[in-house]
Amino acid sequence: MKKAIFSGFIVLFLPFVLNVLFLTCFVAAQNPMAEWEKSKHSNKELAVLDATWEGRKEMTSHCARCHSEQGFKAWLPQLSKGDPGFFKKPDGSKADEAYIKSLGLTKDKVKPITCEACHTNGAELRIKNNIPLLPNGLSVRAVGQGALCMACHNTRNGRITWNNPDPKMYTQPHEAAQADVIFGKNVYFYNDTGDTTSPHGVFVGDSCVTCHYKLGKGGHTFKAGECGACHGDKMKGAYVQTGTVELLKQLAALIEKKVLASKDKIACVTSWDPATDQDTPNTPIDGKQIKAVEIPMGIHGQISLKFILNDGKAVYSQMGNIKDACGEKGKPVFATSDPVVRALWNYLMFEYDGSKGVHNPSFTRNVLITTIEAMSK
Numbered sequence: 001m002k003k004a005i006f007s008g009f010i011v012l013f014l015p016f017v018l019n020v021l022f023l024t025c026f027v028a029a030q031n032p033m034a035e036w037e038k039s040k041h042s043n044k045e046l047a048v049l050d051a052t053w054e055g056r057k058e059m060t061s062h063c064a065r066c067h068s069e070q071g072f073k074a075w076l077p078q079l080s081k082g083d084p085g086f087f088k089k090p091d092g093s094k095a096d097e098a099y100i101k102s103l104g105l106t107k108d109k110v111k112p113i114t115c116e117a118c119h120t121n122g123a124e125l126r127i128k129n130n131i132p133l134l135p136n137g138l139s140v141r142a143v144g145q146g147a148l149c150m151a152c153h154n155t156r157n158g159r160i161t162w163n164n165p166d167p168k169m170y171t172q173p174h175e176a177a178q179a180d181v182i183f184g185k186n187v188y189f190y191n192d193t194g195d196t197t198s199p200h201g202v203f204v205g206d207s208c209v210t211c212h213y214k215l216g217k218g219g220h221t222f223k224a225g226e227c228g229a230c231h232g233d234k235m236k237g238a239y240v241q242t243g244t245v246e247l248l249k250q251l252a253a254l255i256e257k258k259v260l261a262s263k264d265k266i267a268c269v270t271s272w273d274p275a276t277d278q279d280t281p282n283t284p285i286d287g288k289q290i291k292a293v294e295i296p297m298g299i300h301g302q303i304s305l306k307f308i309l310n311d312g313k314a315v316y317s318q319m320g321n322i323k324d325a326c327g328e329k330g331k332p333v334f335a336t337s338d339p340v341v342r343a344l345w346n347y348l349m350f351e352y353d354g355s356k357g358v359h360n361p362s363f364t365r366n367v368l369i370t371t372i373e374a375m376s377k
Contacts, residue, residue, distance in 0.1 A: 032115070035220035041113040053100050054107045061086040061095040066152035068110050069117040070103040073126075079151065082132035118148055127151055136180055146207025153208070154179035155349065160186040162193065166337035170320040172298035173345060177352040182207070184363040187349060188342035190370040198360035204230070227358070237358050244350070244357030247368040251347050254375035256293040258340045259305065263287040265333045266307075268326035269317035272299045282326040285315055295347060303344045319344070339374055346371045 036042055049055045051068035064071025065087055075087040089099050104110060111117075118126060127148040131140040137159025140147050155173035167188075173180070180186045184196025204210040215225035227235045266287030271280045285307070292308040302318040309315065319341065323330035334340060346367055350357070357364040 032220045035218060036115065038218075038221045041222075044110075044112050047110045047112040048107055052105050052107050052110050053097060057097075060100050060105055061088070064100075064103075064105050064110075066113075068105060068112065069114045070105055070109075070111060072113065072117045072152075074103055076126060079131065080127075084131075084133050084135040134179065136186055138179070138183055138185055140179075143201060143208075144206035145209040146201070149208040149212075150179040150182075152176065155186055155352075157186075160188065160192075160345075162188060162191055164188070166335075167342065167345075168336050170303045170318065170336060170341060172301060172303045173349045173352055174301070175297070175352045176354075177349050178208070178354070178359060180349065181353040181355070181359045181364065184360055187346050187367045188371070189346065189374045190367045192363075192367075196360075196363050198363065200359055224355075224358075237356075240358050240361050241356035244361075244364055244368070247365065247372065248347065248350060248356075251343065251368055251372050251375065252295055254372060255295065255340055255343055255347065258343075258375060259293045259334075260290065262333055263290045265324050266290065266322055268323045268330050269307075269315060270321035272304070272316040272318070274316060281321075283315075283317075284326060285309075295344065295351075298348065303341060303348065343371050343375050 040046075047068050051060060051064035051071050053060055056063050060071070065075040066072060071087060077090075078085075078088060086095065088095055120126060125145055125148050128145055129140075129142055129147055131147055131151060133139055134150065134154050135156040135158075136154040138154070140150050143150065153176045155177045157171050157173060160167070173186070182198050182201035184198065185192045200211065201207050206214065211229075212222040212224045213219070215229040216223050217225060224237075227237050227240075264287050266285060269283050269285050271283035271285075272278070273280070289309045289311070290307045291310050294306040294308065296304055296306045296316060298304050299316060299318050302320060304316060304318045305322065307315040307317075319334055320332055320336075322333050324333055325331070350364055350368065353359055353364075
């Protein structure tokens with residue numbers, strides 16, 4: 001009798017239970033918050049490092065613009081008026097310690113890029129279509145919802161003059177250089193003053209949002225969909241990426257060759273420790289012992305190199321701190337006018353873009369080939 005009652009209970013309620021389980025899984029799969037937590041936007045550790053008074057002091061008004069909810073929201077009013085610089089107080093004066101802390105840009109209160117950073121309370125995006133001027137010196141017009149992404153996903157170092165023989169800086173393009181690549185701007189050696197914009201930026205409705213959200217499968221992880229969504233099932237992103245990876249490999253090899261040609265002049269560096277993020281100035285180094293050179297991510301916003309010595313030791317240094325002697329007499333081995341500095345900017349631009357050419361295939365290929373030719377002379 002008990003078995004019959006139990007069996008009847010199962011038959012009656014099993015469909016209901018299964019439906020509840022299905023809906024629970026479906027909602028979890030469609031949960032924007034769960035998706036966001038898998039994205040880099042949710043990186044609280046990065047927000048603490050780059051968007052707090054404790055982490056950046058006065059530079060918080062620079063880094064917090066894009067590394068925190070509070071900083072981004074404070075920055076938007078002036079960005080919309082054509083001022084993409086460090087965020088300021090509401091009266092237009094420089095943001096000081098008291099104001100920065102009042103925004104919650106402290107270790108205990110800072111928030112990463114959250115829903116609130118990008119959306120109003122009504123779920124509307126805070127930026128659409130146009131931005132008068134980006135930190136990379138470009139204006140944005142009629143790019144739909146992707147304008148919000150471009151506010152931060154750019155090199156953030158002003159407009160580059162493509163044929164400038166001496167940039168007079170070792171500054172690297174900021175990580176997340178997607179807007180520059182999509183618009184086909186801010187590189188050296190290759191003339192970027194013509195129509196170099198990618199169709200992915202202007203002919204797909206909402207630009208970034210179309211491919212990374214509407215046609216993607218990751219929701220708020222912003223993982224891009226496959227190229228087949230627009231170009232047919234047989235088209236894969238890897239077809240573009242394979243050639244780009246090869247060109248980047250060739251350029252890296254030529255940069256290494258150029259650096260090794262001057263290794264005997266290297267006598268002193270400001271050594272950077274990747275484990276502690278600390279610098280040690282006036283660190284002697286025997287350049288003759290350098291057997292290989294690698295291109296790391298920039299150190300503190302500066303183009304940098306990694307030296308592999310004959311004993312296997314690795315030495316990291318900002319390029320401007322690679323000198324021919326220690327102390328006041330030391331001069332940079334690689335002047336800002338050295339073509340290798342501009343080649344490194346271009347190399348890092350496409351590394352930081354992350355799409356391996358997909359965002360703007362023709363521009364990517366043309367710039368890399370032109371840079372390879374410049375390094376081959």
